[in-house]
Amino acid sequence: MLEYIHKIREIAADLLEKKEVEMVIGFRKGTVPMMNEPTFVNRPEDITALAWDSHCGINLANYLPNRKERIAIIAKGCDSRNIVTHIIENKIQREQLVIIGVPCKGMVDRQLIMNRSEGEVLKALEDDDNIIVRGHGFEKRFRKTEVLQKNCEICIHRNPILYDKLVADKVEEKADMDRYEDIRPIETMDPKEKLDFFDKILESCIRCYACRNACPLCYCPTCFVDEHRPQWVGKSQDSTDIRIFHFLRAYHCAGRCTDCGACERACPVGIPVRLLTKKLEKDCLELFQWEAGMTIDIRPPLDTYKPGDSDNFIK
Amino acid sequence: MAPVMKFIRIDKENWERDLQKLRRSFRLIGPVKADQDCLFKTLGEGEFPDFNFLNTRLSLKSLVLPQSENMFEYSLDQSREDCHILKEVKRNPTQCVVFGIRPCDAFAFLLVKPNFDTPEHEDPYWKQAYGAITLVGLACDTPCSTCFCTSAGCGPYHEEGLDVLLVPADDHYLAKAITEKGKHLLKAVDWDTETAPGVAEKEIEARRLAAEKRITSFISTDHLKEKVTIDLYDAPFWEDVAFSCINCGICTYVCPTCWCFDIQDETRGKSGRRMRNWDSCMYPLFTLHASGHNPRGMKIQRVRQRFMHKLKYYVDKYNNGIQCVGCGRCIRLCPVNIDIRRVGELMNNYKPIA
Numbered sequence A: 001m002l003e004y005i006h007k008i009r010e011i012a013a014d015l016l017e018k019k020e021v022e023m024v025i026g027f028r029k030g031t032v033p034m035m036n037e038p039t040f041v042n043r044p045e046d047i048t049a050l051a052w053d054s055h056c057g058i059n060l061a062n063y064l065p066n067r068k069e070r071i072a073i074i075a076k077g078c079d080s081r082n083i084v085t086h087i088i089e090n091k092i093q094r095e096q097l098v099i100i101g102v103p104c105k106g107m108v109d110r111q112l113i114m115n116r117s118e119g120e121v122l123k124a125l126e127d128d129d130n131i132i133v134r135g136h137g138f139e140k141r142f143r144k145t146e147v148l149q150k151n152c153e154i155c156i157h158r159n160p161i162l163y164d165k166l167v168a169d170k171v172e173e174k175a176d177m178d179r180y181e182d183i184r185p186i187e188t189m190d191p192k193e194k195l196d197f198f199d200k201i202l203e204s205c206i207r208c209y210a211c212r213n214a215c216p217l218c219y220c221p222t223c224f225v226d227e228h229r230p231q232w233v234g235k236s237q238d239s240t241d242i243r244i245f246h247f248l249r250a251y252h253c254a255g256r257c258t259d260c261g262a263c264e265r266a267c268p269v270g271i272p273v274r275l276l277t278k279k280l281e282k283d284c285l286e287l288f289q290w291e292a293g294m295t296i297d298i299r300p301p302l303d304t305y306k307p308g309d310s311d312n313f314i315k
Numbered sequence B: 001m002a003p004v005m006k007f008i009r010i011d012k013e014n015w016e017r018d019l020q021k022l023r024r025s026f027r028l029i030g031p032v033k034a035d036q037d038c039l040f041k042t043l044g045e046g047e048f049p050d051f052n053f054l055n056t057r058l059s060l061k062s063l064v065l066p067q068s069e070n071m072f073e074y075s076l077d078q079s080r081e082d083c084h085i086l087k088e089v090k091r092n093p094t095q096c097v098v099f100g101i102r103p104c105d106a107f108a109f110l111l112v113k114p115n116f117d118t119p120e121h122e123d124p125y126w127k128q129a130y131g132a133i134t135l136v137g138l139a140c141d142t143p144c145s146t147c148f149c150t151s152a153g154c155g156p157y158h159e160e161g162l163d164v165l166l167v168p169a170d171d172h173y174l175a176k177a178i179t180e181k182g183k184h185l186l187k188a189v190d191w192d193t194e195t196a197p198g199v200a201e202k203e204i205e206a207r208r209l210a211a212e213k214r215i216t217s218f219i220s221t222d223h224l225k226e227k228v229t230i231d232l233y234d235a236p237f238w239e240d241v242a243f244s245c246i247n248c249g250i251c252t253y254v255c256p257t258c259w260c261f262d263i264q265d266e267t268r269g270k271s272g273r274r275m276r277n278w279d280s281c282m283y284p285l286f287t288l289h290a291s292g293h294n295p296r297g298m299k300i301q302r303v304r305q306r307f308m309h310k311l312k313y314y315v316d317k318y319n320n321g322i323q324c325v326g327c328g329r330c331i332r333l334c335p336v337n338i339d340i341r342r343v344g345e346l347m348n349n350y351k352p353i354a
């Protein structure tokens, strides 16, 4: 995946030189190991600032809403699906965008690697299949497939859905996998068990809203938790308020979430917030045969009505 | 000058027994291994601080400034005489001893003090809570690569802010009382085995220098004071700095020196409480006026505020260095890799185009 960068830079420089776009949104090399920073480049001479490796898990679609420029954006499978969602929801116009598609081989879970290393990771290198980390007195090699982000491990749309350029041949998609292994046991819990389970996973939430703010779907001018006239949700560490924030946010993502994992990746205390959004993703798949971000031609199930919809209450 | 305090030797074999003794009169707080991290928590019966950790993700500021704290209670019941009367929540903070706080985190309390406890203004909640803790700091021999305390006014063996400095050695600890509180604590456990004059001092001095050498990352601050505020404010680099920011609360919530809070009333039935909760300059609601106008309505303004406050306004106002102890948490935890060292560099080196 490292070699993608040459092609990315070539395409991006060309677009800037020909003035087809005013800016390119991508990543620059991070200041700490296993991190890259979303950035933009607007001059061809700065193109070498762009970087690409297995630590580009942030969803760049998050940087599009309401921008007015003509933009080239680097998009993995999930980013492209969130771009589709933005287009449908009118947060950006298709004509504004040149989508530089990246057939993705999965992003790695930085926290997992840190947890499995014998000390602080001071340097991380990678080749096609491995991540090699070094620290004081140790070197450790991980197969990428062992340390993928949880969502990447079960991703079935690694190739961009919507793109104008592709930086490499498409990769093979994974098939025949149970994406909802972790959801099924929760579904079978009784209400009390569910409540306890959710309280347990949300116990250490500090309400920093990084999960929300890292999510491309959460672009509301004022989020419901920030409404204050009237105020709907309390602002303290009260567990009911924390729960409401998470549950409602998840519902707002129903039929829109691409399981890009940006929310979970951003969380400073390791809360598995995707468990909530995945349940709704599963429901949308089962009830409406719907996967978010696969086409710009069909409105998502939650903002349309079809006579064949499974729920009877509306008929 | 205060008299130079002696180093006291505490044998590790008696450590648990001694802590047990201390437990009778104090609540003990210390680092404990959790799933992915080490957390500071109250040590239960049979629990002892685990000193084998890099710095914790969350700072210890919540000990003194809890994320949510009740200040007043009131009744809305018209039939009661005290209806609508705010009553201060009685607090009687238990005396507690924190073992293993890093020198940077302890120093942070001194940086925030001018905001909570001055001759003119006093925040009773903060002051009481701060008064009730005794900080036994762990000399820091294992800094992270993102720690830059030595260029942020403190360091791995920094004493200011601590009550006791604790330095682990092979089969013992060396402890030095820094404050009266610290002395009192050592006395309470009968930790009084003085080391031979000069020896421990020399050893600690050498270890301090070695530890300081292990700090490999820095922030540049030497020109901040002379910069013209409005020049920095108008600098063109903010657009680049702010681009990736998602305006979450991580950097401010994990920061030991971020002190902002928001006051809220919550009622339920006929009773209510007035409380304060952490707030963050990264949030759009932070500066929203009642009129609907928001002087920091855009992300770029909020990002600029965080850095200007820490690296310029604080510097100018208190003449006390930057509002940052270099713990590196915001760097390690920012989900999009915004790095205060990089921003400090930009600010410190900035020259406006004439």
Ligand code: SF4
Residues within 6 Å of the ligand: A059, A214, A215, A216, A217, A253, A256, A257, A258, A259, A260, A261, A262, A263, A264, A274, A277
């Ligand atoms: S909810 Fe999480 S997984 Fe879903 S689109 Fe948002 S950031 Fe991605």
Ligand code: SF4
Residues within 6 Å of the ligand: A204, A205, A206, A207, A208, A209, A210, A211, A212, A266, A267, A268, A269, A270, A271, A273
């Ligand atoms: S990112 Fe994590 S800690 Fe922050 S609000 Fe979301 S779940 Fe809570």
Ligand code: SF4
Residues within 6 Å of the ligand: B244, B245, B246, B247, B248, B249, B250, B251, B252, B282, B333, B334, B335, B336, B337, B338
């Ligand atoms: S600097 Fe980083 S941690 Fe702070 S608000 Fe921005 S994205 Fe969040």
Ligand code: SF4
Residues within 6 Å of the ligand: B251, B254, B255, B256, B257, B258, B310, B323, B324, B325, B326, B327, B328, B329, B330, B331, B340
């Ligand atoms: S600004 Fe960052 S490095 Fe400085 S004290 Fe706060 S969290 Fe630590």
